[in-house]
Amino acid sequence: MKWVTYCDQSKEKVGWIVELQDEEYMIPLEAAADWFRSQGRDSPPVFESLLSLIEAGEEVSLQWKEIHGSIQSKPEVILEIGVPIRNVKLLAPIPRPPSIRDFYAFEEHVKNARGRRGLEVIPEWYEIPVFYFSNHLAVVGTGESIRRPKLSRCLDYELELACVIGKKGRDIPAEKAADYIFGYMIMNDWSARDLQIKEMKVGLGPAKGKDFATSLGPYLVTPDELDRYKTANGRYRLEMKAYINGNEISSGNFETIYYTFAQMIERASADVTLYPGEILGSGTVGNGCLLELGEEVHRWLEPGDTVSLSVTGMGTLTNNIIE
Incomplete structure (x- = not known):
């Protein structure tokens, strides 16, 4: 996965990148969770920072990887919830690392x-x-x-x-x-x-x-x-x-x-x-x-x-x- 931290109305949020027809789209974690729940599945936690997601442990990361795999194979979902990367203000993936x-x-x-x-x-x-x-x-x-x-x-x-x-x-x-x-x-x-x-x-x-x-x-x-x-x-x-x-x-x-x-x-x-x-x-x-x-x-x-x-x-x- 290609994880990103982005700015949405002055707030830091987390997402990931997928490619579709030679264009990159950013999938917001919140939107991915909503879509997964709409399929009758329980979503893993939505984190406000990538550091918090990493700290949550490997099990949570694997759950998000599963959702990533599901969305990546569905172009219609990418177009529905994804944002063209050119329209996203990216921040450093971990803006305030421990060291x-x-x-x-x-x-x-x-x-x-x-x-x-x-x-x-x-x-x-x-x-x-x-x-x-x-x-x-x-x-x-x-x-x-x-x-x-x-x-x-x-x-x-x-x-x-x-x-x-x-x-x-x-x-x-x-x-x-x-x-x-x-x-x-x-x-x-x-x-x-x-x-x-x-x-x-x-x-x-x-x-x-x-x-x-x-x-x-x-x-x-x-x-x-x-x-x-x-x-x-x-x-x-x-x-x-x-x-x-x-x-x-x-x-x-x-x-x-x-x-x-x-x-x-x-x-x-x-x-x-x-x-x-x-x-x-x-x-x-x-x-x-x-x-x-x-x-x-x-x-x-x-x-x-x-x-x-x-x-x-x-x-x-x-x-x-x-x-």
């Missing part, structure tokens, strides 16, 4: 970013997947504006994927981690590079170079939707692209990731309990930011620019930059 841990998991990105500064990859990077905590209260969705920090003139996008934890767990081994993933979505870890570089010289961070915004969405895609892209080694072959003002700037593939989400979950849950709705970012795919590509490829982002990130099977996440 965001962002990892540093693509070797090519590490090599490129450090190489720009004349540095080698440190041996410790190959020993453990590392992460930092981002600002979980500065999440934005597709279509929302990103304010460039006042003191920055080196604003950058970062092309990433994120996974969402589906159930509580602690000391989760990598071989069992898949059971703890509710779904995946595109993530843009916006970076003010001039602020980031200065503050990290002190030995802490990133802080103000990162905490102003993180974009998530447009959908939260359940793992079964991506099964067709899974490779023999358990990774996903997903094209990842970034566009500035409609021009393709970055291109990579999620299959090239060095540390898997399973390994990230194992690391994040070591001696710590993970809870439903917590978000783990993959870090930037190789060549997935301007820091790697250099100003000879494209200048830093400026007010008026529009940035779109697209990933196979996961839609497009778009934001415009404002002063």
